Amino acid sequence: MQQITEQQYLQWLARLLPFLLPELLLVLTAVLIIFCSFWKKINGAVFFITLAGIIAHVAVLILSLSNVGYYERADDFLVFDLFSGYFKILVSVAAILTVVMSGRQKKMEYYFLLLTILLGADLLMASHHYIMILLSIEMMSIPSYILVAGLGPDKARAEAGWKFFLFGSVATAIMIFGMTYLFGATGVSFLESQSFTYAAQTHPTMFVVGGLMTLAGLFFKMTVAPFHLWAPDVYESVPSPIAAFLSVVPKLAGLFMVAKLLFTMNNEAQQLIDWSAVVAGFAMLSIIVGTLGAIGQTNARRMMAYSTIAHAGFLLTILATQVSSDPRPVELAIFYSIVFLTMNYATFMVIQVREERGGSVLYQDFGGMGYTAPISAVAITIAMVSLTGLPPVGGFMAKLLVFTELWKKMTAVKNPVFLALLVIGLLSTVASLFFYLKIPFYMYFRRSERTEPIKIPLLTNLLLLFLVALLLAQFIVPRVFELGY
């Protein structure tokens, strides 16, 4: 190994700094709010500092992404590229929405944990090395265990937290095991195509087992069946802003990592196993489990948990349609993620509105909201239409594009698994209408005893209208949301 001089090291750091700046801003914000919490007088500033920190983070990201040729590789550890940049922006937007939804009432720890999860997700998007992947996944997971378990005496939350923690640690352990196999088979500790090709020839069993186990760990984050068992309990017991956050951020981060792993493992020279067919199989299972699971639910949050499981299946489907170096599935994954984020947040925001006025969110609790809270009712109806995948909203465009890509893959590869996936995707859309319509159904078709309008903060209404406008725009001018890769 050659010696690196101090000067070379400093130059290297200077080159890297602009790329790491967004993440550094997050760290800075986190440190700042800890200090703020020391003095009672400026306790209230925590909310604003957090918000400002994340907004600055997004602003810097957007600025640096708009530079031509945004690409940097820090040895084998971190890679900064456009694809990861877009996903970072998406998860940060989710974080902003969560902070706004949470309001100013929360303690410093809450924002701190949110920031840490965001930082973990951000770093995961840039990770290239097994150690980095592992560290960032843990950085994302451990705060979420605490956030879910909560700091109070709530029994249901503690149970959900334990479940989440136990499942999560086992999933991470499996992933570490898988990574050691991959390391053993490839001989390198980061993601590199040639070494995978080599591993497929020399150590086929280790390569397949290691790959599967590593994917399993990521699938846990994405709530892909059969690693989804924690999701319904967690989504049911945590506050709505966190539920929305957990339904989007770890999923997108996991999706990104699966994409990266898949594209490295599945290069053309590697003839051993078609990983995209494997992913398609998991996608199919996820869609089936998510759809069937949601049908029997009576609680809006549990229904949403199963809905995100099904949508994780659709997100995986996009990755499975990748044919060699065609960038389109990647662009589609970004588009789908934008739509997914918008509709999930719109839904959870209305669930929060309902919850703040009387605890439970069984379907019948939404009764009559179409007349007492018209804007919320319209927003959740449109979000549900979008989740089903009907026009005139973004969800339709997203699903249409998924089916189109799938058809293309089906024509190119004569593997029956893709035809089956297409058929199951379509059938699940019909079946999902049944449960997605339940909330609008109760809102409009059932009256509640209370008929006076529910008072909703102006900010919530404006945000809901904004999300609805976004969903409509994703249908009418989808071009705007297509980010070139």
Place this chain on the structure above:
Amino acid sequence: MISQHLLSYLIFTPVVAALVLLALPNSFKDYYKWIALGVSGVQVLLLFIVFSSYNPGEFEGFHLLEEITWIDLNGLKVEYLVGIDGISLPLVALSVIVLLIAVISSWNVSDRPKGYFTLLLILNGAVIGSFCALDLLLFYLFFEFMLLPMYFLIGIWGGPRREYASIKFFLYTLLGSLLILLVIIGVYMSSYNGTFDLLELLSGEGNLANSVFDRVTPRMILGWPARNWAFLFLLIGFGIKLPMVPLHTWLPDAHVEASTPISVVLAALLLKVGAYGLFRVGYWLFPAEAASMSTLVAFLGMLSIVYGAMNALASKDFKRMIAYSSVSHMGFVLLGLASFTVEGLAGAMFQMTSHGIISAMLFLIAGVLYDRTGDRTIANYSGLASKMPVYTSFVLVGFFAALGLPGLSGFIGEIMVFLGAFRSDYIPGWIAVLSTAGLIFGAGYCLWTIQRMFFGPYAVRSEGLMQDLSMREKIMLLPLAILILLLGIFPQLLLQYINPATNLMVKIFGDHLN
């Protein structure tokens, strides 16, 4: 200027009006219906301009074309392409008239009028849009767009079992439309240029070598050519909407539960969108497959005609009987399509318009009774003719048209379909012969109902003031009765538009089949 975007004005006036209506505060609630009426008035005016600028002899094919690239995303190109030919023009006209009447019929809606008229206006735009769209995906979007408003219109303003009926309607139709979507994606993927443009697809569909719908070397799926699957999917998808026995079971429920104006729109227009779609997408893109499956289509048509009529005969509920008569009459459209002859196709198209008018009239007639007593049981009425002579005369026109009395519009459509069916090389003779049984059953249920309800001694076994038609009801029924008579005596009024288009289609089919 106005003639350049005539169809867009026709489609989007109601949509814009719906948005305006949504923005109006509740204190304007007495004016909502006037806005809806105003929109229909504007549409009638636009329709006159459409007719005056449409000259069927001028050229073959589509008139009033408008084309803009709408979506160009991820390699997916969708065009906003609208235009009309002799097949869609009568349906557009029918839509405008029926929707106008639906607004008048909704005049007394007082329960949440804002939502009601907004949804009705959106439905209006979607129906006309789907008759004008010439881009496959655009058509599909308009087609889907009708679902949600209809779901709420049945589910909120419907009868006692409205919730069951509306969700059944939604699930059935969505299942069908996803089958259609599957085929549409396949067609797009199998076209040489990657297009949804129907005009281009007519020659270019299935051109891409090694694609799933390749015309030259067909791909087999489960031992059957992919293109045959495609036509079968379209047949099921549009057949649900049509409705075609045995996929019709949502229809009686939806009709019985829906309020009168919604039933009118459902029967007169939404069923037509199904038939129109089957023709425009299924027959247009897969003529050879359609021809090879003609026996199946004709058999299902025959089944719909006979089974629908028998059910109508057995119905105890007045509205249910009319709903089943719709199933029966739409069977003629299938039979006509399956014949692949000029007479059959033109007959099917004529039957669509004619049934649109007749079914609108019949459902209004059922609504008149329901408004007075809230009871639709046939057995509870008799001798209405003595108390309600004007009503009875309209009933007679409607029912005689439904049973196919010469001189009324129903006769023309049915006789042309039968001419086509008996002459066709694609339909076995026994199917055509069995279909005629539908005529006998049809006469049976029409005459029997008239006899039971309107003649004999006067007796009404339910509460309510039985008075003759009000002015508003006359205004709704009179134009429909006039149209039925007019089209029955001068079918040429419609056929001058339909014939050139069907001639062209038969010529194109001939090229494909040989």
